[in-house]
Amino acid sequence: MSAPDRSDGASGLEYAELEERLRFRFRDRVLLRTALTHRSHTPQAGLQNETLEFLGDAVIGLVVAELLVRRWPGATEGQLSRRRAALVNAETLATKAGDLELGPRILLGRGEEKTGGREKRSILAGAFEAVLGAAFLDGGFDAARAAVAHLFERDVDAELGLDGGEYKTRLQELTQRLFRAAPEYTIRNVSGPDHARDFASEVSIQGRVLGSGSGQSKKVAEQAAAREALTALHTEAQGTDALGGGADGDGDSEGPERA
Numbered sequence: 259m260s261a262p263d264r265s266d267g268a269s270g271l272e273y274a275e276l277e278e279r280l281r282f283r284f285r286d287r288v289l290l291r292t293a294l295t296h297r298s299h300t301p302q303a304g305l306q307n308e309t310l311e312f313l314g315d316a317v318i319g320l321v322v323a324e325l326l327v328r329r330w331p332g333a334t335e336g337q338l339s340r341r342r343a344a345l346v347n348a349e350t351l352a353t354k355a356g357d358l359e360l361g362p363r364i365l366l367g368r369g370e371e372k373t374g375g376r377e378k379r380s381i382l383a384g385a386f387e388a389v390l391g392a393a394f395l396d397g398g399f400d401a402a403r404a405a406v407a408h409l410f411e412r413d414v415d416a417e418l419g420l421d422g423g424e425y426k427t428r429l430q431e432l433t434q435r436l437f438r439a440a441p442e443y444t445i446r447n448v449s450g451p452d453h454a455r456d457f458a459s460e461v462s463i464q465g466r467v468l469g470s471g472s473g474q475s476k477k478v479a480e481q482a483a484a485r486e487a488l489t490a491l492h493t494e495a496q497g498t499d500a501l502g503g504g505a506d507g508d509g510d511s512e513g514p515e516r517a
Contacts, residue, residue, distance in 0.1 A: 282405045293388035298367030307388035314391030321406040325414045351383035360385045425484035443480045459483045
């Protein structure tokens with residue numbers, strides 16, 4: 259079977275599949291089409307997704323903040339801010355776009371199409387935000403909140419289960435200082451159905467595997483692997499001053515107890 263023509267966007271069936279993944283059904287699918295239209299395809303404001311991307315960014319940030327506060331009422335402001343930043347960023351949103359299979363549905367100009375635009379993190383993250391912005395305009399805040407909660411609730415739990423902050427950032431800073439090299443992450447396995455995937459990740463530095471981890475998203479699995487790598491490096495350097503404090507010391511009080 260030949261690949262579907264993407265010049266005019268997704269078909270009604272493909273929109274229905276996307277709506278099922280979102281758990282939100284659009285009354286106005288023109289809004290959804292606009293959310294999936296990149297400026298390289300249609301530069302005219304209002305007919306491409308930049309405005310919806312702006313709105314969706316605000317909706318996602320607010321709902322994720324609410325989920326964090328409700329789930330972890332004992333967290334400090336610093337802890338909550340770091341968790342939100344770990345969840346609402348281009349990398350995570352692009353992964354979420356991949357889970358929704360937005361890439362094949364995005365309308366792109368020929369230049370972006372030729373240069374792999376469907377796999378570019380910024381385009382995927384922008385389309386994801388735009389789709390949620392469109393859901394807000396189409397169904398109101400409660401409907402958009404339900405969609406965001408469906409997409410992020412498990413990640414909120416998993417991210418906060420990793421007490422101690424952004425392990426990938428901390429590992430990168432440490433390995434640059436110690437080895438003048440960046441850690442490399444590899445997804446070794448993906449299992450489970452679409453709505454409950456389990457990712458297994460490894461992290462290596464200069465070809466040496468230092469940690470592994472798993473989680474319900476690529477981001478969570480890589481964070482878990484980074485945490486294990488930090489612990490391994492600190493264990494090796496125990497008794498020296500090379501690395502400073504322990505892997506879980508982030509300058510905050512102890513992580514919040516789960517409500």
